[in-house]
Amino acid sequence: MPETAETYSLGIAVEVGKIDQELKKLWRESESAMTRASLMNLAVYSEEPGSLQSNTQLMARITGNHACRAIVIEADCEAADDQVSAWISAHCHVSSVGSKQVCSEQISFLLKGGCTTQLPNMVLSQLDSDLPFYLWWQKEFSEPIDPQLWTWVDRVIYDSHDWNDFRAQMRLVESAQEETRQRIVLCDLNWTRLDSFRFALAQFFDHPASHHRLAKISKVRIDFAPGFSSTAVLFVGWLGAQLNWKIADAKSLHDLRFVGSSGGKIDIELIESDGQPVHAVVLTSADVEFRVTYATCGDLLEVSRVQAGEKRMPQLMPAGSNDPVSLISEELMRGGPHRVYLHAVNCVRDFL
Amino acid sequence: MNRAADQPKPNPLREGLSARPVPQPCSIVIFGATGDLTHRKLVPALYNLAADGELPPDVVIVGFARRNKTDDEFRRDLEQSTRKFSRQPVRDEIWNTFAQSIFYHQSEFGDESGYTRLAKRLDEIDKSHGTRGNRLFYLAAGPDQFEPILKNLKAASLNQTCRGSWARVIIEKPFGTDLASARELNRIVRNSFAEEQTYRIDHFLGKETAQNILVLRFANAIFSPLWNTHYVDHVQITAAETLGVGTRAGYYETAGALRDMVQNHLIQLLCLVAMEPPTDLSADSIRDEKVKVVRSLRRWSCDEIAASVVRGQYTKGTINGEAVLGYREEQNVNPASQTETFVALRLFIDNWRWADVPIYMRVGKRLPKSATEISIHFKKAPAVLFNKDLRDLNVLVIRIQPDEGISLRIHAKVPGTSFLIEPVKMDFHYGTSFGKPSPEAYERLLLDAMSGDATLFARADEVEQAWAFVDPIEEAWCAKKGAPELFLYPAGSWGPEQADDLLARDGRAWRRL
Numbered sequence: 001m002p003e004t005a006e007t008y009s010l011g012i013a014v015e016v017g018k019i020d021q022e023l024k025k026l027w028r029e030s031e032s033a034m035t036r037a038s039l040m041n042l043a044v045y046s047e048e049p050g051s052l053q054s055n056t057q058l059m060a061r062i063t064g065n066h067a068c069r070a071i072v073i074e075a076d077c078e079a080a081d082d083q084v085s086a087w088i089s090a091h092c093h094v095s096s097v098g099s100k101q102v103c104s105e106q107i108s109f110l111l112k113g114g115c116t117t118q119l120p121n122m123v124l125s126q127l128d129s130d131l132p133f134y135l136w137w138q139k140e141f142s143e144p145i146d147p148q149l150w151t152w153v154d155r156v157i158y159d160s161h162d163w164n165d166f167r168a169q170m171r172l173v174e175s176a177q178e179e180t181r182q183r184i185v186l187c188d189l190n191w192t193r194l195d196s197f198r199f200a201l202a203q204f205f206d207h208p209a210s211h212h213r214l215a216k217i218s219k220v221r222i223d224f225a226p227g228f229s230s231t232a233v234l235f236v237g238w239l240g241a242q243l244n245w246k247i248a249d250a251k252s253l254h255d256l257r258f259v260g261s262s263g264g265k266i267d268i269e270l271i272e273s274d275g276q277p278v279h280a281v282v283l284t285s286a287d288v289e290f291r292v293t294y295a296t297c298g299d300l301l302e303v304s305r306v307q308a309g310e311k312r313m314p315q316l317m318p319a320g321s322n323d324p325v326s327l328i329s330e331e332l333m334r335g336g337p338h339r340v341y342l343h344a345v346n347c348v349r350d351f352l
Numbered sequence: 353m354n355r356a357a358d359q360p361k362p363n364p365l366r367e368g369l370s371a372r373p374v375p376q377p378c379s380i381v382i383f384g385a386t387g388d389l390t391h392r393k394l395v396p397a398l399y400n401l402a403a404d405g406e407l408p409p410d411v412v413i414v415g416f417a418r419r420n421k422t423d424d425e426f427r428r429d430l431e432q433s434t435r436k437f438s439r440q441p442v443r444d445e446i447w448n449t450f451a452q453s454i455f456y457h458q459s460e461f462g463d464e465s466g467y468t469r470l471a472k473r474l475d476e477i478d479k480s481h482g483t484r485g486n487r488l489f490y491l492a493a494g495p496d497q498f499e500p501i502l503k504n505l506k507a508a509s510l511n512q513t514c515r516g517s518w519a520r521v522i523i524e525k526p527f528g529t530d531l532a533s534a535r536e537l538n539r540i541v542r543n544s545f546a547e548e549q550t551y552r553i554d555h556f557l558g559k560e561t562a563q564n565i566l567v568l569r570f571a572n573a574i575f576s577p578l579w580n581t582h583y584v585d586h587v588q589i590t591a592a593e594t595l596g597v598g599t600r601a602g603y604y605e606t607a608g609a610l611r612d613m614v615q616n617h618l619i620q621l622l623c624l625v626a627m628e629p630p631t632d633l634s635a636d637s638i639r640d641e642k643v644k645v646v647r648s649l650r651r652w653s654c655d656e657i658a659a660s661v662v663r664g665q666y667t668k669g670t671i672n673g674e675a676v677l678g679y680r681e682e683q684n685v686n687p688a689s690q691t692e693t694f695v696a697l698r699l700f701i702d703n704w705r706w707a708d709v710p711i712y713m714r715v716g717k718r719l720p721k722s723a724t725e726i727s728i729h730f731k732k733a734p735a736v737l738f739n740k741d742l743r744d745l746n747v748l749v750i751r752i753q754p755d756e757g758i759s760l761r762i763h764a765k766v767p768g769t770s771f772l773i774e775p776v777k778m779d780f781h782y783g784t785s786f787g788k789p790s791p792e793a794y795e796r797l798l799l800d801a802m803s804g805d806a807t808l809f810a811r812a813d814e815v816e817q818a819w820a821f822v823d824p825i826e827e828a829w830c831a832k833k834g835a836p837e838l839f840l841y842p843a844g845s846w847g848p849e850q851a852d853d854l855l856a857r858d859g860r861a862w863r864r865l
Contacts, residue, residue: 035781035784037784037785039785039786065786067784067785067786102783102784195369196405198365198369199369199405200405201365202363202365202366202369203374203408203409204409205363205364205365205366206363206366206374206376206377206408207376207377207484208361208516209484209516211361211363214364214365239365242364242365242367243364243365295445297445300445300446303409305482313449313452313453314449315409315449316402316445316446316449317405317409318403318404318405336368338368339367339368340367340368341368
């Protein structure tokens with residue numbers, strides 16, 4: 001394997017105009033049995049100094065499960081002079097079915113100066129043809145969002161947890177979506193964080209005989225970590241949207257209350273305490289409590305249904321992880337639009 | 353009747369979380385719970401589902417067998433085998449919770465009182481574990497035990513449930529040994545369970561690539577216009593294995609390759625390749641189309657069988673550099689055995705789509721490599737343009753196992769000033785493109801049975817039609833006079849040369865695997 005195929009380095013520096021040739025050379029020079037694989041283009045954009053290295057490490061892990069052409073971009077928009085530096089490398093992993101090395105290419109860019117003008121061309125010229133294009137945006141969106149780039153994006157990935165002004169950011173994303181007339185799928189990692197909890201809670205109500213419990217929910221308690229109130233609110237939004245709850249005249253998060261479709265009141269209790277972003281959810285429906293909490297081992301959820309006079313063993317389910325690689329991997333496994341996410345956002349937009 | 357109104361309302365919290373029918377809480381009763389299948393496949397599959405969070409929380413496993421065992425002993429045995437055979441390493445925390453839902457029920461299969469006790473126990477489990485009266489009976493015992501088990505389940509009213517609950521039965525192959533016995537088995541099953549309660553498992557259909565055949569054919573518009581007699585020259589299906597008969601001689605001596613593999617696995621694969629597009633993806637729409645394929649298989653006279661079917665048996669030889677015994681020298685095999693370990697067939701599907709397209713199938717033990725593949729060989733392009741006859745056809749290969757994937761062979765110009773044309777291969781490997789390994793076939797199939805999705809299970813008429821096709825071959829082989837010869841082939845070869853002749857007569861050859 002050539003030296004450039006090491007996992008965590010940026011690889012070899014190349015001239016921007018010769019990236020294609022250099023990539024071909026990289027594969028020609030491969031000594032061992034390697035297969036190049038790609039199911040998508042995954043570009044990650046950050047303005048954080050040093051992000052080229054940190055994102056390269058993330059890509060090395062992500063490509064283990066999701067073969068792709070990785071495009072890693074670090075932008076220094078404040079630099080005085082315009083300059084672009086580029087590197088190529090490969091992330092290789094032993095395939096799940098044997099000893100074959102499966103490799104994903106990475107092209108890295110350091111953009112200095114006029115970032116917004118350079119970015120679309122840099123990305124568009126390096127896309128692997130005919131494969132979907134996922135753009136992972138690691139900073140807040142700012143106006144104007146370049147339609148030249150967005151027109152080609154299939155899924156835009158962001159983390160609303162990092163946003164200072166959810167409503168303003170969401171407006172930008174939605175208007176960009178509208179302007180480009182593209183069916184861009186919005187992938188919020190803050191929403192992905194809730195997947196395992198949503199899954200664990202939903203399975204309580206799979207049997208039709210348990211549906212009546214949904215109409216009797218009177219209280220929702222969510223324990224969340226400091227800084228993750230938006231994650232907890234999204235969870236509440238999900239319940240509200242899916243169960244047709246309406247907000248009952250709340251002015252702030254602290255007195256958030258819903259009215260159910262049958263007119264009953266639903267109290268929402270959001271409790272901040274140390275732990276995972278969301279570490280416990282308890283639904284109360286008449287005399288039954290549906291609980292999802294982290295098990296002591298830390299990477300499993302303990303799922304239990306508690307009713308007076310009934311003793312049931314809690315079940316353990318996979319808990320997911322707040323690690324960006326797990327969140328992105330979870331997101332990349334998914335297809336189709338995020339209708340449920342948008343409904344949840346709309347339900348609690350004023351509180352995000 | 354308004355069918356939509358009859359459907360239970362979906363769980364609103366499930367929207368967007370699951371793209372498959374959701375499995376229901378239930379008690380899974382495994383008959384033959386101390387056997388190999390339970391230890392190697394079923395319980396490891398259920399554990400993997402639990403570890404992946406795919407198993408509903410209220411699922412209980414009840415092992416039903418003759419030996420005396422306590423719940424704890426049974427759990428310990430299963431833990432040991434699951435640690436050995438599970439796809440993913442066993443985690444203590446998950447196993448401990450999972451094991452709390454495993455119970456053992458000792459009874460003879462023929463003892464009616466054992467079933468009465470079972471019914472009582474299941475009622476108690478419903479109350480203590482929320483299994484809601486749903487029962488899934490898995491018949492992992494020998495086929496000779498099916499009748500007493502099914503009769504006794506009925507006698508104990510375990511085939512019936514109260515409103516809103518269900519009872520289903522999963523049957524392992526062999527589904528009979530010929531048409532008469534298959535009909536008899538179906539009758540026995542029907543006496544206790546309706547067809548929609550019956551799930552006949554064929555683990556080949558649980559494999560990712562087998563399911564992908566439908567996606568390849570019906571989600572890719574480029575193949576659909578070519579998938580017929582106008583463009584397809586012929587089809588080959590190979591199921592080869594390097595293994596010999598091993599410890600299965602007792603069964604294999606009475607079955608042979610035709611009954612063991614062709615009647616079920618290979619015909620099922622052929623159906624997926626040859627069927628018409630179903631009207632929808634419901635179990636019966638798909639199975640209706642599959643059964644039409646089996647019904648359209650051309651039936652043969654005795655003479656035609658000799659000309660279209662080759663049977664063989666391995667003699668001693670070499671596999672992967674090691675000397676191996678011949679079939680007749682294997683343990684528990686009759687030294688004069690006439691059981692076939694290899695079959696090659698030249699079939700025709702007499703319908704509009706496949707008229708005159710030969711389908712070549714071969715299956716065998718002790719062949720040079722283990723591989724199950726389907727290949728679609730397309731007709732030659734006219735030779736006029738390049739003034740030469742292109743040797744190789746375009747071939748689309750669907751690899752079922754191992755290294756699941758799809759490849760397409762096309763022609764390309766060799767770089768240079770001359771017009772040299774050579775075949776090149778475009779290759780897709782599941783393992784390369786998708787890092788996440790596929791679940792085991794049993795995981796998928798058990799979930800389907802818990803969800804009430806019978807798409808990947810064989811229906812009674814499919815099984816009977818397949819036997820109706822296979823029986824005349826068996827009869828011809830067993831004829832006292834003029835039976836087609838059993839050809840011998842050395843272990844490690846691709847079968848008797850007569851199998852090559854089947855294709856050579858048509859100017860074709862088996863694909864090099």
